[in-house]
Amino acid sequence: xxxxxxxxxxxxxxxxxxxxxxxxxxxxxxxxxxxxxxxxxxxxxxxxxxxxxxxxxxxxxxxxxxxxxxxxxxxxxxxxxxxxxxxxxxxxxxxxxxxxxxxxxxxxxxxxxxxxxxxxxxxxxxxxxxxxxxxxxxxxxxxxxxxxxxxxxxxxxxxxxxxxxxxxxxxxxxxxxxxxxxxxxxxxxxxxxxxxxxxxxxxxxxxxxxxxxxxxxxxxxxxxxxxxxxxxxxxxxxxxxxxxxxxxxxxxxxxxxxxxxxxxxxxxxxxxxxxxxxxxxxxxxxxxxxxxxxxxxxx
Ligand code: NAD
Numbered sequence: 001x002x003x004x005x006x007x008x009x010x011x012x013x014x015x016x017x018x019x020x021x022x023x024x025x026x027x028x029x030x031x032x033x034x035x036x037x038x039x040x041x042x043x044x045x046x047x048x049x050x051x052x053x054x055x056x057x058x059x060x061x062x063x064x065x066x067x068x069x070x071x072x073x074x075x076x077x078x079x080x081x082x083x084x085x086x087x088x089x090x091x092x093x094x095x096x097x098x099x100x101x102x103x104x105x106x107x108x109x110x111x112x113x114x115x116x117x118x119x120x121x122x123x124x125x126x127x128x129x130x131x132x133x134x135x136x137x138x139x140x141x142x143x144x145x146x147x148x149x150x151x152x153x154x155x156x157x158x159x160x161x162x163x164x165x166x167x168x169x170x171x172x173x174x175x176x177x178x179x180x181x182x183x184x185x186x187x188x189x190x191x192x193x194x195x196x197x198x199x200x201x202x203x204x205x206x207x208x209x210x211x212x213x214x215x216x217x218x219x220x221x222x223x224x225x226x227x228x229x230x231x232x233x234x235x236x237x238x239x240x241x242x243x244x245x246x247x248x249x250x251x252x253x254x255x256x257x258x259x260x261x262x263x264x265x266x267x268x269x270x271x272x273x274x275x276x277x278x279x280x281x282x283x284x285x286x287x288x289x290x291x292x293x294x295x296x297x298x299x
Contacts (some may be wrong), residue, residue, distance in 0.1 A: 016152045019127075067093070068095040120173075202223075238282065
């Protein structure tokens with residue numbers, strides 16, 4: 001039986017670890033929060049009381065942690081010294097490219113195969129096993145990583161060399177942040193111009209402004225039943241997480257010498273929204289800022 005060590009059982013990791021267990025794998029689960037470990041046990045995992053205990057004898061180690069410093073410390077101080085070198089190491093967290101590359105190099109120097117494999121899709125996709133993975137790893141290692149990720153995925157892409165998974169993720173999310181702001185602005189303007197927003201949705205959806213942020217995740221309540229706009233923007237993809245990803249994109253752009261003025265503007269707008277206290281709302285709630293209706297979000 002394939003043995004998986006799963007470290008980081010938060011909003012995302014909980015569902016992902018449960019899907020590994022559902023696929024018939026033996027999952028050793030560890031988190032700093034004992035409540036998170038208890039939840040994983042209820043979902044079919046076995047508890048581990050330390051990282052070292054979780055990774056001993058593992059065929060694969062999967063991490064789903066908040067940010068770069070957590071990933072550097074968990075691998076550098078705990079995983080690499082305790083896991084067998086045959087174990088595949090997969091970090092699914094969204095982190096800065098430099099940290100991903102540094103951990104990858106450290107792992108390689110220790111004789112391990114390592115992949116950065118951040119995901120697209122939120123908590124519901126993590127629970128349903130329908131995440132999209134963007135994998136950065138050596139080409140020869142990719143099939144083995146793909147096989148481990150399968151029970152958690154609707155799509156898996158080999159983005160390129162180590163670090164390329166994080167690069168693909170932040171480019172995608174920078175585009176998403178910009179496109180959502182564009183859709184929100186268009187609705188705010190349509191309303192001021194006296195257009196029926198639902199009529200504008202129908203027209204935009206079949207015209208050249210069509211995009212995922214409009215037709216699948218519409219920020220105007222009504223046209224797309226499953227969108228967070230119909231639940232007062234609760235759940236979904238938090239604005240605070242969009243801000244995190246936009247910051248990572250701007251840091252990467254500055255280091256690479258890339259010009260990303262729209263990404264910079266998107267970061268500034270989400271920083272403002274977060275600063276006003278709406279970081280826990282879905283990122284499509286930006287619409288209410290452009291409409292001057294932020295008070296509605298408190299209702
Ligand atoms: P979360 O804060 O809910 O979970 C992180 C977990 O890691 C927590 O349970 C925490 O206790 C644990 N943890 C922290 N340090 C640890 C350590 N040293 N050892 C063991 N456990 C430790 O975060 P999340 O929403 O699950 O997000 C995880 C990652 O996935 C982030 O990098 C995030 O950017 C990314 N992501 C999140 C979403 C989303 O919708 N929530 C979507 C895509 C990607």
